[in-house]
Amino acid sequence: MGLEEYKGVYVFAQQVDNVLSNISFELIGEGKRLAKDLDTDVTAVLVGSGVKALADELAAYGADKVIVVDDPELKNYRTEPYAHALASVINEYKPEIFLVGATAIGRDLGPTVSARVATGLTADCTSLEIGDFPINAIPGQEQKHNQLLMTRPAFGGNTIATIACPDNRPQMATVRPGVMQKLDKVEGAKAEVIEFNPGFTPNNRYVEILEVSKAVSDIKDIMDAKILVSGGRGVGSPENFKLLEDLAEAIGGQVSCSRAVVDSGWKPKELQVGQTGKTVRPNVYFAIGISGAIQHVAGMEESDIIIAINKDEDAPIFDVADYGVVGDLNKIVPALTEAIKAEIANK
Amino acid sequence: MKIIVCIKQVPDTKGGVQFNPDGTLNRAAMLTIMNPDDKAGLEAALRLKDEYGAEVTVLTMGLPKAEDVLREAMAMGADKGILVTDRVLGGADTWATSTTIAGAIRNLEYDLIITGRQAIDGDTAQVGPQIAEHLGLPVISYAQDIKIDGDSVIVKRQYDDGYHMLKAKMPCLITALSELNDPRYMTPGGIFDAVKAEITTWGRANLVDVDDANLGLKGSPTKIARASDKVRKGSGEKVNLDAEESVKYIVDKLKDKHVI
Numbered sequence: 001m002g003l004e005e006y007k008g009v010y011v012f013a014q015q016v017d018n019v020l021s022n023i024s025f026e027l028i029g030e031g032k033r034l035a036k037d038l039d040t041d042v043t044a045v046l047v048g049s050g051v052k053a054l055a056d057e058l059a060a061y062g063a064d065k066v067i068v069v070d071d072p073e074l075k076n077y078r079t080e081p082y083a084h085a086l087a088s089v090i091n092e093y094k095p096e097i098f099l100v101g102a103t104a105i106g107r108d109l110g111p112t113v114s115a116r117v118a119t120g121l122t123a124d125c126t127s128l129e130i131g132d133f134p135i136n137a138i139p140g141q142e143q144k145h146n147q148l149l150m151t152r153p154a155f156g157g158n159t160i161a162t163i164a165c166p167d168n169r170p171q172m173a174t175v176r177p178g179v180m181q182k183l184d185k186v187e188g189a190k191a192e193v194i195e196f197n198p199g200f201t202p203n204n205r206y207v208e209i210l211e212v213s214k215a216v217s218d219i220k221d222i223m224d225a226k227i228l229v230s231g232g233r234g235v236g237s238p239e240n241f242k243l244l245e246d247l248a249e250a251i252g253g254q255v256s257c258s259r260a261v262v263d264s265g266w267k268p269k270e271l272q273v274g275q276t277g278k279t280v281r282p283n284v285y286f287a288i289g290i291s292g293a294i295q296h297v298a299g300m301e302e303s304d305i306i307i308a309i310n311k312d313e314d315a316p317i318f319d320v321a322d323y324g325v326v327g328d329l330n331k332i333v334p335a336l337t338e339a340i341k342a343e344i345a346n347k
Numbered sequence: 348m349k350i351i352v353c354i355k356q357v358p359d360t361k362g363g364v365q366f367n368p369d370g371t372l373n374r375a376a377m378l379t380i381m382n383p384d385d386k387a388g389l390e391a392a393l394r395l396k397d398e399y400g401a402e403v404t405v406l407t408m409g410l411p412k413a414e415d416v417l418r419e420a421m422a423m424g425a426d427k428g429i430l431v432t433d434r435v436l437g438g439a440d441t442w443a444t445s446t447t448i449a450g451a452i453r454n455l456e457y458d459l460i461i462t463g464r465q466a467i468d469g470d471t472a473q474v475g476p477q478i479a480e481h482l483g484l485p486v487i488s489y490a491q492d493i494k495i496d497g498d499s500v501i502v503k504r505q506y507d508d509g510y511h512m513l514k515a516k517m518p519c520l521i522t523a524l525s526e527l528n529d530p531r532y533m534t535p536g537g538i539f540d541a542v543k544a545e546i547t548t549w550g551r552a553n554l555v556d557v558d559d560a561n562l563g564l565k566g567s568p569t570k571i572a573r574a575s576d577k578v579r580k581g582s583g584e585k586v587n588l589d590a591e592e593s594v595k596y597i598v599d600k601l602k603d604k605h606v607i
Contacts, residue, residue, distance in 0.1 A: 076511070079487075079488070104506045108476055111471075111474075111476040112479070133572055134572065135572050155468055160574070160575060161573070163571060164572045166570060207514060211512035213509045307597060323586075323600050325593045328590065339595075339598050
């Protein structure tokens with residue numbers, strides 16, 4: 001079958017416990033941008049059990065169509081039935097682009113689906129564009145237009161590569177959460193809703209779920225924070241994070257941390273910024289006692305303003321900071337907290 | 348029980364990255380290590396061997412020098428090493444790589460295949476689940492804990508906000524997280540034996556049920572359009588003042604930017 005028969009931008013609408021994940025709206029937003037260049041529309045693929053009611057929310061964030069795959073076998077995420085759902089949608093509807101979030105679900109589901117439908121998958125993309133492949137025409141080689149060009153970091157963030165998938169469809173990518181912009185919500189927007197069930201018959205590949213455990217946490221997601229006060233190994237001890245918590249409270253921000261802090265058991269993993277943690281882009285990012293390993297920088301360099309405090313004047317964090325302060329955080333941070341409190345009180 | 352562990356030799360990105368004068372990555376100058384997630388997968392297999400008795404085979408695809416990583420694994424306690432290497436396999440993306448490894452594994456008997464979740468050079472996390480797909484096996488990714496229960500495995504599977512306890516019938520494939528365990532060191536006796544151990548080397552001809560069209564650079568659906576070093580946004584100001592002046596400096600900036 002010809003590649004030109006594949007049409008439309010499709011996104012996987014991830015939900016957990018019948019609550020849509022933020023990445024679903026981010027993918028719709030990005031999908032709309034790509035669809036405009038291709039003069040096509042965006043279809044969200046909603047997979048779960050009893051999830052049809054979520055279609056309106058996807059429409060409110062810009063989905064033109066919603067394909068609902070609803071089956072009791074899909075209650076909790078499991079690789080096989082979810083992969084079967086997506087692969088069946090792809091075989092039936094033939095999208096030219098299929099985007100999945102680079103979450104703990106999507107990074108398992110994406111590879112399985114791409115192998116099943118025999119196409120390429122580019123992992124953890126941070127930028128997507130429609131363009132030509134090869135980017136510059138090469139004599140003797142056909143230059144294909146309207147290709148999805150997928151950009152991703154590699155080698156721990158040291159290099160970036162732009163990948164195309166010129167000869168297979170759909171062009172598949174997983175996309176890092178927190179990188180793409182969702183659209184403003186339009187209440188009352190409606191999408192065309194299509195129900196589709198390819199049939200789910202358990203086989204040896206259906207694993208059994210013995211237990212579902214949620215980390216009980218009232219911690220707000222650091223990806224939503226406008227101001228982050230982030231600490232690294234240089235903070236010195238878990239107790240000393242109190243200094244950062246006080247600063248965060250004074251300025252209306254939240255505390256986050258580097259991988260070293262999580263590895264030392266000082267803070268939970270959900271507060272970790274970086275390549276193996278979360279990608280954040282707050283208005284203000286304080287990097288306090290963080291050396292600035294490239295893996296950390298990969299997760300925060302898109303922040304609007306980066307303020308670094310570190311006693312080592314050669315720390316690589318100063319290479320990305322807008323405002324770098326060389327000095328002792330134990331002296332500066334408490335005084336800064338008091339000064340900010342005073343400023344706010346004087347307003 | 349027979350366990351296959353897939354491992355990869357990777358450049359050590361932690362120890363600083365070396366660049367060529369033209370700006371490309373100088374792989375030759377960088378130290379290589381066993382990929383951390385793979386090493387945790389190997390350790391998990393060796394612990395199952397200690398507890399239940401198992402034959403552990405390590406398998407890698409790469410250049411001939413990737414033999415080193417197999418010997419390291421054998422010095423830790425793996426029983427057999429298989430190197431899949433062939434010029435026609437070069438430039439493979441994850442699809443072609445997983446096709447190749449699945450083609451090699453079809454020669455072997457196994458109850459369990461363990462891979463690392465992802466390699467630190469590519470960070471894709473794709474090859475493990477794709478091997479399972481090619482072989483028609485159940486897959487459990489992101490394993491934090493692995494136990495054997497009769498003819499099944501029970502695995503603690505990590506998610507962003509918690510975990511699932513999953514049970515799968517063997518044969519199956521598990522991808523391991525580096526936080527699964529602390530890998531053991533090579534033993535002096537193990538090193539001595541591993542240096543002399545025979546490594547099985549396979550090429551294209553040894554791959555079972557694999558089409559030439561799905562191998563190497565030509566068989567890779569994804570193509571690199573452009574690669575470059577990351578352009579950093581560049582440093583701003585850096586000041587070295589006493590504590591009081593430092594605080595004033597930061598407060599002034601926050602006021603300038605209307606943060607406070």
